[in-house]
Structures are given as C-alpha cells and as structure tokens.
Amino acid sequence: MNITQQIVNAIWLGGVYSLFALGYALVFSVLGVLNLAHSAVFMWGAFIGLVAVTQLNISVWAAIPVAMLVAGGIGIVLDVVAFAPLRRRNAPRISQLISSIGAAILLVNIAQLIFGTQPQRFPLGSIPSDPLEGLPIRITPIQIVILVVAVVLMAMLQYLVVRTRAGQAMRAVAFNQRVASLLGINSGNVFRITFFLAGALAGAAGVLFGLAYNTITPFMGDSVALKGLTVIVLGGLGNIQGAVVGGFVVAALEVFSIAIGGSNYREAFVFTLLFLILLFRPQGLVGQAAETRA
Amino acid sequence: MDLLRSIGITEIVFQLMLVNAILGLSIYLTLYTGMFSLANAGFMAIGAYVGVVLTQNYDLPLWAALIGGMAAAGIVAVPIGLPVLRLRDIYLAIATIGFGEVVRILILNFDALASSISGENVQLTRGALGITGIPKITETWQLLLFLVVTVYILVRLHHSRFGRAMAAVRQDEQVAATMGINVVYVKNAIFILSAVLAASAGVLKAHLTRTISPGDYGFDQVVNILAFAVLGGTSTWLGPIIGGFMLTAMPEILREFKQYRGIVNGVILLLVIVYLPGGIVNVNAWKRLWRRVRRQPSIETS
Incomplete structure (x- = not known):
C-alpha cells in the first residue's frame, strides 16, 4: 500500500469536504442554526454545473462560477422560505433545523x-x-484543480470574513445580533449574504465532487451531509478555520480506513469519531471553551 | 370499510398507519421531555432485526419476538443515553444521528464481522440485501391493541408524578433539578422508553412488510418519524398519532400525484413548522392562524 498515494487522496478529498463544511459552519456561526438543506444545495450545484456544461456548452471550469452563483441564489431563497419566517417569530433553533429538513x-x-x-x-x-506523467504516484489534473479551487475559495472566504466590511458585519451579527442591529447593521442583509456565501460554497463543492467521481444523482448529498456534520463538529460548531481542519481530518480518516482494509466500516469510523468528539470535546478539536455549553 | 378502501386505504395501509402512529409516539416521548433525539430509526432497526431473527431462526411467536426486540433496544439505550443525554438541542441531534448511522453500518456489516470473529460463515442480517421472506404475522387487532395500551400507559404517565417531572424537565432543567427532580433519571428513563417503543414498531412493521434491509433505517426514516410528530404536534399524545395517520394515508389517497409525493411532504413540513408551530392538533395554533388570516389585531405578544 502506497502511503504517499493515500496522503494525496486524503488531501484533495479533504479540500472538497472542507469547502462543503464551510457553508455549514458559516451559517451556524452567524445564525446559530444547523442548515440541513445545505447538502441539497450541494447536489443542486452539481446539477447546475452539469446543465451548464451540457446545455450551455461552456467548459467545466466556467461551470464552477455559474453553479456557485445559482446555488448562492438557492441559498437566499432557502433563507427567505425556511429560516426568515421562523427568525421573525423567534422560534427555537430546533424549529429552524426541522424547517431546513423540510x-x-x-x-x-x-x-x-x-x-x-x-x-x-x-x-x-x-x-x-489522464494521470500526470513522470510522477511516482497517480495524480490526475482534476485532483489538482479541485485542491487549487478549494484552497482559493477558502482563502477568499477568509479574506471576506476578516478584511471586508460585509465580513465585519457578519462577525458582529454572529457575536450579538441585537447589539449589531442597534449599531445600524441590517441583520436581514447579513443573513442573506451568509446564505448566499454558504450556497455558493456548497455549489462549488458540488461541482468539484461531481467532477471527481463523475456520478451526479439527486441523492449525492446524503452521504456528504452527515460527513459534513462530523467535519464541523470536529472543528467546533461555527468555527470556520476549524471546519477546514476538520474536512482534512475526516478525509484522512476515511482514506486511511479504506487503505487498511476497512472500506465497509469507513463511515462507521467517521460517525464513531463524531460521537466521541461530541461527548468529550463538544467545542471541537481546535476550539476554545464554548460560550454556550452543549 | 368500503368507503376507506375506495379512497385507497386498504388493510395494509391502515396497518402501516398504526405502526407509524407508534413511531410518532416514540419520538413524542423524547420531544415532550425536551430532548431532541433522532435515534429512533436506530432503535427501530435493532428491534426489527432482533425480532426477525427470533421468529425466523428460533421459531418464536410474534409476542416473544416483540419482547426480545424491545428488550434489546432498551439494553442498548442505557449506555447510549447516559453520556449522550448530557448534550442539548443541536448537539444531541447530531450525536443521535451519528448513533443511528453507526447502527445502520454495523447491521450492514454484521455478517462479515461475526464471520471473521467466530471463524464460521455467519448469515444473520444478510448485509445490504437484508432479510426477505419474513412471514406476515402481524394482525390489525394486535396493532390496535398495542397502540391503545401504549396510549393508556402514556396517559397514566402524564398524570403521574413522573409525568409532571417530564414536563418540568422540558420547561427548565435547572429549575427542575432545584425542585428535587432527578433530571438524569427522568431523561434516561424516557430515552429508554422511547427506544423500546421504536423497537416495538420495528418488530411489528418487519412482520408486515416482510422484508427489512439496513437502508430502511437511515436518516430518511428518522426524518419521517420526526415529521409525524411535527405535523401532528407534540403538545398532546394525540398529535403524533394524527400526524402518523395523515402522512401515511395521504400518499395513498393522492396516489394520482405519486410523483409529487416527496414535494408535497416537504411543503407540508415547511408550512406546518412556519405557520402552525404547535402542529395540527393544537387549538391555540389554529386560533392564531385564523386571527392572522382575518387580520385582526392579535392580543398575544408572543
């Protein structure tokens, strides 16, 4: 078993997982709710990418931004339909979780x-x-592209959240929505921006995932949905850097459990990890003590 | 009966309605006590598999399988509940989703695992294909009886000291603890009861549908069970029963629109959680909705 090959596999898969989980984490950090429709947006992203390639005859690379834009739009619709009405009523977080399932x-x-x-x-x-030639391990161009796109998008998100005014507003609302509103931040807009970004990230992840495995079905979100949960729990719910780290950890765990011959149990490994993290470190592996206790 | 049959509610549909009502009650118990646990499908799977193995491999009657499945789920619920119930809302939800997935994957790989440990060729859960050819031995009267007994126990429970402790734990755990209620005990007891109830539905349903496979007990199943309770409402025990009945019967009544079934389910769940947060069986919610429709100024400040 070629260990370098496994590390390479873990890295590009980790890129996709991180990208996907970032949307979960973003919504959780700003709104404090778990958006279980995120995986459906991910699936839609993949289909939009596919339609863009087959119907509009654009290249696969141009399809990624198209899918991101449309998926971001779906994210906003999601907010308007499933989250905003409940927010207005001050409904418990669990109600918003259920409406996201709907x-x-x-x-x-x-x-x-x-x-x-x-x-x-x-x-x-x-x-x-075709795999790249002249290398001791098997790397396809698509894997490199996936990793590059994922890293660039993560860097852009980090820049957006830390350096821009919109990101500042998001962090303010995440910290305390009431105070942020009093200071003149339009929290409704901030929520919509958050959902747009989360949707766009899910869309990009969907296209990349679709490219990597080249099978797109309406159910492709299912397995990623629960893995994404593990990723954000690992990173600490709502912790954006944590989600990136978590994505690579989960991917590594999965790839190496296949490598040691337990491919049937790879998901059991992942969910057992989820279970243990929640019990022993609910603030996540990289998080500090949580403000609200689990 | 002819009227019911003419709108699509055949005997098997009615039987499934009863099973789903029991499932709705199993998640109602935990929701009523303020625990957002999504482990029900996992416990249902444990019940179904243990029950089917008992009737198929050991030739036991249904009632013995029922007791066996319920006991197995109850025993598993103890070590799961003790650590997990320390978590709250979303954290509890995620942890119990994880539990359900682990159960599903373990059942999926049980044969391979058992074979490699014992060294013999074990054929018990039969992997992803599941067990087929289970005799259909669950009768309608048995389901009805089981549901009535469950409701009777629930009603007695609600009017007991323990039932009031349940409500208190939901309202505020800390206050409940201050009042001398053993919160850990109440939560765990209800979690076990909910698991046992889900397992009973699993056993009964397995002997109705005649096939079971690990895929039947995934996240989709939990979402369905949750939908029964959310649609019906969790303020009384009647809610999840009505919710289970409606969501099971409706696709049959509207079978001309079969391809839109999933869409309708999603829309219903959304509409109910947004406009009827207390569920269908909730007088106050209807009144509130009526006021909104008539645009009369509301007295409530919510």
Missing part, C-alpha cells in the same frame, strides 16, 4: 422530478482524466 426534502424531490433518479455524468472528454 426544505431539503423539497429540493431533493424537485431535482428528482427534473433530472430523474439515474446517475448522470459529465460528457466524455470534458474532464481531463
């Missing part, structure tokens, strides 16, 4: 109706699939 069911079923349940693929030749 939205997820809706999104998956609409996709099923439009695209069917058969797995779909990017057209032949649209993805460069």
